[in-house]
Amino acid sequence: MTLPTASEKSRIPEASCTSSNEQINPFYSPFFSNLTSQQQQQLFLTQLLLSGATCPPLNPLTNALQFLLHNSALFLQQQQQQQTNFPPCPIPPFIDYNNKSKESISSINLKHKNDLNTSVPLDCSLSDTNEKSTIDDDDNSPTIATTLATLPSNNSEETTTVDGINLEEIKKFAKAFKLRRLALGLTQTQVGQALSVTRGPAYSQSAICRFEKLDITPKSASKIKPVLEKWMREAELKYGDRLKNGPTNLQDLVSDLNTKKRKRRTSFTPQALEKLNDAFELNTHPSGTDMSTIAQELNYDREVIRVWFCNKRQALKNSAKKSKSNQINDDNESTSSSLMDDKLSDTTNYAKLQHDEILS
DNA sequence: ATGCATGAGGT
């Protein structure tokens, strides 16, 4: 049999975060010339974001026009990169904003009075089950509704909960968050950049992407959730009055440039991947000597091979968790989780391997 | 969106 691969995962087409090709303000070119294209892009996006260029026009009509002109290209570009079965531009930003329940907006304001200047609470205890997410999705989206409807009543006690984490809650928020983000015309990258500039923990585009598609463990999801919630809250307000947004602190970003270089990402040949996958099916925890052998055979660094196995295990584990949480209702044990139970959760085996390693 | 890399915390 074969293990689940990336290509086999179901994928929901959604907004890509491909960079825009907009021109860089000449004013900043001295800075940009020393940066990589990626860094340039990120810097630029930060500038764009902080300057308020992407703010939805909650204020004057002129702002609305400016906003449209400035961002329509970007927004359209994003939409056009959608896969075929994704409806184009589902939510016009303005209309959506006004249509969003007054309840959500008012609750945002109420909440804001209380924690305007507090730091992000990092507790994962999810006490917000009662306090509800401020950006609650008022729609009864078929997917969620269906999911909820199909949940068995006999298991309702723990169906939506894994390790004390309410999966439904997170799922719901992830969906709402994505909708809001798209409605604001923001990419995952932009949100990530915005987070990195504001106080509190930041998350990258990757993290946001994984959160939105729930390609993360419940634990991390519950950690990221409050951060995104808070950002969303403040974003709504900030867009309301963006005057207070001053110039960016370029220094912070530039100073990061002196950090050491990251190893170039290894690209395995299909043949190598085939062999690696074969080896993985036989043994998810090859011994040190095993990995050395594999590394020699395939002519890759031993360390690279080791990391590959680590990542492979992690991927398998996460996908198993996901499928578990997605099919709580049907009581059949999935093949993937049984594989995981057999090979990954066998700590005895792992300990034994380590022991053998020491002896040899 | 996803694959490989990194680093923290554990054994």
Place this chain on the structure above:
DNA sequence: CCTCATGCATA
């Protein structure tokens, strides 16, 4: 050396 959470880089 491992797992786990994350991020950079890239397909």
